[in-house]
Amino acid sequence: MMISKNIFLKNKTNIIYGISLAFLLIFLKWLELRFIIFNHSYEIYIGLIAIFFTAFGIWLALKLSKPKVETVIVEKEVYIGKPENFIQNTFLISELELSKRELEVLELLAKGYSNQEIAAQLFVSLSTVKAHNQNLFEKLEVKRRIQAVEKAKRLKLIA
Amino acid sequence: MMISKNIFLKNKTNIIYGISLAFLLIFLKWLELRFIIFNHSYEIYIGLIAIFFTAFGIWLALKLSKPKVETVIVEKEVYIGKPENFIQNTFLISELELSKRELEVLELLAKGYSNQEIAAQLFVSLSTVKAHNQNLFEKLEVKRRIQAVEKAKRLKLIA
DNA sequence: TAAATACTCATACTTTAGTATAAAATCACA
DNA sequence: TGTGATTTTATACTAAAGTATGAGTATTTA
Numbered sequence: 001m002m003i004s005k006n007i008f009l010k011n012k013t014n015i016i017y018g019i020s021l022a023f024l025l026i027f028l029k030w031l032e033l034r035f036i037i038f039n040h041s042y043e044i045y046i047g048l049i050a051i052f053f054t055a056f057g058i059w060l061a062l063k064l065s066k067p068k069v070e071t072v073i074v075e076k077e078v079y080i081g082k083p084e085n086f087i088q089n090t091f092l093i094s095e096l097e098l099s100k101r102e103l104e105v106l107e108l109l110a111k112g113y114s115n116q117e118i119a120a121q122l123f124v125s126l127s128t129v130k131a132h133n134q135n136l137f138e139k140l141e142v143k144r145r146i147q148a149v150e151k152a153k154r155l156k157l158i159a
Numbered sequence: 160m161m162i163s164k165n166i167f168l169k170n171k172t173n174i175i176y177g178i179s180l181a182f183l184l185i186f187l188k189w190l191e192l193r194f195i196i197f198n199h200s201y202e203i204y205i206g207l208i209a210i211f212f213t214a215f216g217i218w219l220a221l222k223l224s225k226p227k228v229e230t231v232i233v234e235k236e237v238y239i240g241k242p243e244n245f246i247q248n249t250f251l252i253s254e255l256e257l258s259k260r261e262l263e264v265l266e267l268l269a270k271g272y273s274n275q276e277i278a279a280q281l282f283v284s285l286s287t288v289k290a291h292n293q294n295l296f297e298k299l300e301v302k303r304r305i306q307a308v309e310k311a312k313r314l315k316l317i318a
Numbered sequence: 319t320a321a322a323t324a325c326t327c328a329t330a331c332t333t334t335a336g337t338a339t340a341a342a343a344t345c346a347c348a
Numbered sequence: 349t350g351t352g353a354t355t356t357t358a359t360a361c362t363a364a365a366g367t368a369t370g371a372g373t374a375t376t377t378a
Contacts, residue, residue, distance in 0.1 A: 020219065046208060053209040057216020099324060112306035114364065127327050130366070135324095137366085144334090145365075146305055147271035258354060273334065286357050289336070296336080303364090304335075 024050060089156040096139050098157070105132040107158050110149045179218050186211055248315040255298050257316070264291040266317050269308045 028047060093103065101122075108118045119129045133145065142148045152158045186207060252262065260281075267277045278288045292304065301307045311317045 020215075046205070049205060049208055050212040053212035054216035054219065057213035057218070058220040059216075060213065061217040061220030101325065109305070110309070112301070112303055112309050114303065115366095116364080124325085125327055127329085128325075131326075133365080134367075142271070143366090144271055144273065146268070146308065149305065150269070150271050260355065274336095275334080283355085284357055286359085287355075290356075292335080293337070302336090 086159045087156065088158075092155055093157055096157075098136070098139060102132050102136050102139070103158070105129060106136055106148065106152055109133075109136075109145050110152065110158050179214060182211070182214060245318045246315060247317075251314055252316055255316075257295070257298060261291050261295050261298070262317070264288060265295055265307065265311055268292070268295075268304050269311065269317050 024047075028050075098106070104122060105118060108121060113121070115126055115129045115133070119126045122129070133148075136148055137143060137145075140148050140151050142151055149158075189207075257265070263281060264277060267280060272280070274285055274288045274292070278285045281288070292307075295307055296302065296304075299307050299310050301310055308317075
């Protein structure tokens, strides 16, 4: 692909150079006719000046022109180390009709606390925690606390 | 950013084209007046040719010069789906002296299976699973299976 | 105000999990 | 061939988890 482009560019260059040259000759001829100048050395002189200043112009342009910046956006995969991008799926939480208290219990379950410990932390009885558990299991359609935690994490209900 | 640059480039081209055209017309008109009415002033004539061809050269150069490509690498954060970049911490596994069987049990624990179910899957007795569990809890320094699973996942012992 | 909902608690029971201890069976390896 | 590590199994027990049922309380909402 690069090669074909180069060839095209070279062809383009040749064409434009040819046209330029033709234009130059026509221009000179036109000048000749226009001003009736028959002095050959003068034509050559003018031609040389034209060529020289054309070259000068080219040099000047290349020297002064700002580089045409072609921004190439390369998507570089940056692997993010920490799963800090936890976004709680509040939609699903309301969809599953999980209450605040149930979510609290769920989070403590995920931390590996026993029912007793959870009851102590929430200042409620063991019975209450068990009740919450049962509701959770039913709503999450699981049978055990581990499954509840696993599913809750998978569904982004808890971190 | 890209759009403004494009506009600038287009403007640049237009400006150069406009100037070139205007300059050419003025030049021709001026030449006509200058040389037909006042007849030959060769220094000026040559100077004008020099200017014209300098401009022509500049135009040619700008037209033909390949864009100098400046590659800008933009690091774009691409969040990779997380379960793909799990790298098991085999070092820690050997460090904790976890046996193959214990790891198997650990993985099944993580999936929320009960001891009975694990025993069935591994074709061993419930006693065996319990024994593995105990060894796991001791090696992982935890008290319950949930804690074991939580810690194992955190330490990248299991996916 | 009545109904719905969430939260709470209790009791009784069954199941599962975890602890402690002991001991075969298997296997790699020196 | 024996030695150590792993794996396996068993028994007996305690602790925790889970089930089922009923009911009181508080808050919100129609």
